[in-house]
Amino acid sequence: MSIITKKITKLENIALNPAKAVAESCKETGKEAVGCFPIYTPEEIVYAGGFLPVGMWGGKKEFKESEAYLQGFCCSIIKTNVELGIRGAYNHLKAVIIPALCDTLKCIVENWKIAVPQVPSVAIVYPQNRWAAGSQEYLIAEYKRVRSELEKITGVLITETAIEQAYELYEEYRAVMREFTEVAAKYPQTIDAKKRHLIIKAGYYMDKAVYKEDVKCIIEELKKMPEEKAKGVKVVATGLIGEPIEVLDIFVENGITVVADDLAQESRQFRTVGRPEGTIWEKMAGRILDQRGCTFLAEQKKSRGDMLINMVKNTGAEAVVVMMMKFCDPEEFDYPVYKAQLEKEGIPILYLEVDQQMESFEQLRTRIQSFAEML
Numbered sequence: 001m002s003i004i005t006k007k008i009t010k011l012e013n014i015a016l017n018p019a020k021a022v023a024e025s026c027k028e029t030g031k032e033a034v035g036c037f038p039i040y041t042p043e044e045i046v047y048a049g050g051f052l053p054v055g056m057w058g059g060k061k062e063f064k065e066s067e068a069y070l071q072g073f074c075c076s077i078i079k080t081n082v083e084l085g086i087r088g089a090y091n092h093l094k095a096v097i098i099p100a101l102c103d104t105l106k107c108i109v110e111n112w113k114i115a116v117p118q119v120p121s122v123a124i125v126y127p128q129n130r131w132a133a134g135s136q137e138y139l140i141a142e143y144k145r146v147r148s149e150l151e152k153i154t155g156v157l158i159t160e161t162a163i164e165q166a167y168e169l170y171e172e173y174r175a176v177m178r179e180f181t182e183v184a185a186k187y188p189q190t191i192d193a194k195k196r197h198l199i200i201k202a203g204y205y206m207d208k209a210v211y212k213e214d215v216k217c218i219i220e221e222l223k224k225m226p227e228e229k230a231k232g233v234k235v236v237a238t239g240l241i242g243e244p245i246e247v248l249d250i251f252v253e254n255g256i257t258v259v260a261d262d263l264a265q266e267s268r269q270f271r272t273v274g275r276p277e278g279t280i281w282e283k284m285a286g287r288i289l290d291q292r293g294c295t296f297l298a299e300q301k302k303s304r305g306d307m308l309i310n311m312v313k314n315t316g317a318e319a320v321v322v323m324m325m326k327f328c329d330p331e332e333f334d335y336p337v338y339k340a341q342l343e344k345e346g347i348p349i350l351y352l353e354v355d356q357q358m359e360s361f362e363q364l365r366t367r368i369q370s371f372a373e374m375l
């Protein structure tokens with residue numbers, strides 16, 4: 001097996017078996033894990049405490065216990081997290097961090113304490129008004145509160161020096177991921193839509209120091225190869241997550257390649273370049289204050305549409321695929337705005353309503369197939 005195949009297979013397996021991957025990562029590093037709910041959590045603070053930050057992006061589970069705490073119209077990601085929490089799947093976590101970025105998450109901040117009392121939680125509230133003078137000061141106070149609550153729960157002192165070191169590591173990881181998405185777009189046969197997603201997702205279940213080296217290796221191996229031609233349609237993906245995985249299987253079957261993305265679980269985590277100046281707290285706050293085009297962080301003038309249009313132009317993509325998570329209100333509110341902008345530019349849109357618990361994919365298969373043929 002070639003080096004690149006080995007690395008890709010390793011990361012694919014990790015993304016497909018998160019619980020096993022986290023257990024192995026904890027064993028290898030001697031660290032304990034802290035869960036990080038979507039969309040943004042200050043992972044650097046967790047890492048600086050000597051813990052492994054682990055992404056909690058739902059999964060495929062039948063809902064039973066969670067129905068007592070969440071209405072039927074809550075998104076499947078959070079329902080799965082609560083369901084797994086109640087069933088004890090997260091009992092090994094030292095704590096979970098929950099950002100109150102949408103109505104569902106706001107409710108979970110309180111519900112988690114009752115539904116999953118055995119796993120302590122720390123909430124973080126981001127500023128709604130990011131352009132106000134006090135927003136940076138407020139956000140820094142929130143980060144410091146998260147640090148102090150995590151210290152109380154774990155009994156570990158988290159120093160600023162350790163946070164600085166963690167931030168440097170995370171900045172390196174984010175730069176590697178930006179490069180990966182650029183390079184991967186030139187190798188649509190080796191890095192198809194499914195592989196691209198799984199490689200990025202694996203980072204949520206590994207120590208970033210190890211993960212970034214694996215991704216670096218994939219980049220280096222790709223660069224040694226001649227660039228590849230896309231067999232079918234090149235698209236930009238937008239939305240929350242590129243799942244269920246079966247949808248990506250259908251993309252691959254129909255030759256649809258993701259050449260860039262604006263997914264919350266993928267590029268939104270690393271696309272914004274960090275501030276070079278300032279204290280460690282200002283730099284961390286800058287990551288939220290400088291983020292553009294994300295529905296979870298309010299903007300005076302929504303920039304997502306223009307950003308998607310530029311992504312299409314810069315990558316030579318032929319369409320935008322919207323992976324709309326069912327019942328995700330913030331994402332649904334953004335859609336009419338950028339849809340109108342994309343239509344004005346003549347950019348075709350494929351709107352797919354997805355849900356992690358989906359069982360039948362035949363309707364989606366037909367729509368994806370027709371869209372690819374039409375283009």
Ligand code: SF4
Nearest residue numbers: 075078102104328329
């Ligand atoms: S509603 Fe959307 S943003 Fe809120 S938790 Fe669900 S998927 Fe995430």
